[in-house]
Amino acid sequence: MKIVVTVKQVPDPNSNLTLEADSTISREKEVVLDPGDECGIEEGLQLKEAHGGEVILVSMGPDRAKDAIRKGLSMGADRGVLISDASLAGADALLTARVLAAAIKQEEPDLVICATESYDGSTGMVPPMLAELLGFPQLTFAKKVEVDGSTVKVHRQTADGYQIVEASTPALITVTAAIAEPRYASLKGIMAARSKEIKQVAASELGVEKGQPAETIEGVVEAEARKAGEVIEDDGSAVEKIVQVLAAAKVL
């Protein structure tokens, strides 16, 4: 089974954000492999271990996104593809999906695994776009994945439980963090990753036209901040104070 896992390099969730002069979020900070993608890679590796095949990591990003791919390779993925092109800086979700789709089509995978959403954008728009552009069904919010021949079955998380959703491959699935605990790269894995292939592809080679972005930022203003209220140290009287607030709000 040929499995593609999409990966993204994101600002370290534990670092603070800064803003560039053109109001875009600075990406020059500490960057890491998106923690959600680590779960996707783990699931891909487990499926490969059970069914055989290959796990290919595909990413769009600047040159240094190779580090994120390399981390996935050290976990055990077989090879990587990085679409890196200055013209893609600031790409919106649709352009990102178009670029990824063009690169993934060349691999002719049986399964594409994406995280439900990225850690930095958290909008989850690329996976359904990608599924549409690839012409694949989408099995989303998976907390469990089973593959049997050409049938893929997922437990799709819902508000009050889950659905069992099944489709034939090729298919795209999105996985939640509940899917699998990502493994740590072993020293052997890290060594092996050094000689694994990361193919670099230019956007022009994929024949993707940039087009107009979905939105133009007209301005950025301060959000209406809630007024900070009272902050107290708990010296034993905090409970009484909270009870007063609850009573004033008429919920008690």
Next chain:
Amino acid sequence: MPSILVYAELSEGKVATTSLELMTKARDLGDVYAVALGAGAKTAATTLGKHGAKVVHVSEDSAFDDYVAEPATDALASLYEKEKPDLILFAFTPDSREVAGRLAARLGAGLISNAGDVVAKDGGFVAKVPYFGGAKVASMKANGKPAIVLIRPKSFEASAKGGTAEVKQLDVKVGDGSKRAHIAERVVEASEKVKLEEARVVISGGRGMGGPQNFPLLEELANALGGAVGASRAVVDAGWVPYSMQVGQTGKSVRPGVYIAVGISGAMQHTVGMKTSKIIIAINKDAEAPIMKMADLGVVGDALKIVPALTAAVKAKKNG
């Protein structure tokens, strides 16, 4: 007048509240059409009319309930070709965003997600989107034709204002090519006593709760107050509690009378889903946590001591 198409999400045959919230906004922006797909669509049309839809396009084809995203995308794409709405509104919910994503890709239109508001400007539309960790709001002009905007739940209040919608049978044939991701079974796990989205009091726990073994403390407080328990993404990702409890950008949006954040630092991912709560109380060991800057009452202390004491005090007051 611009024409606005609202994608009405149905849940067990009823219009989701999030969709009615969209109607409140849509009817101020132009002529509102809605589309309702699946079981209950015709009944939904009545409700949508009362909330301002002039026309509701319906289809009760079971394919819309049985297959993920693709049949709905077919229906919307075909409706777009016929009606050419200027703006298509979706709620920023898991089910709607999957349909919106496929539609935007099929139409080559792109979209704006996670918006808190949308306004008409210069013959087009501008969406207001939380930005930069939620500290700022960006005005984003939609360039797509149609403009497709996904709006966060609870951005507007649902209110009835309208009459009787004309119901039009949607002429769309869902082909076998779109019947692929088949929902074979639905499993209900936990029946929430009080629904998180509707609770008057929400008590949410984060990493500061120390571990899943301490979440029952929050449940006891919620029971005493008649509220519901939520959680931050960090503890959902860590597997302490199920996703259904997640409050935040991609979890649930809540707007209770009182929101009690326990051991939650207040990352944008979380606060964007709760900051419109009327009163916010934060309990946290760290006085510098961002949540303290938005709380009406911030308590610096040990949550594991304060919460049980608070539960006891609430019970005493109720019985006294």
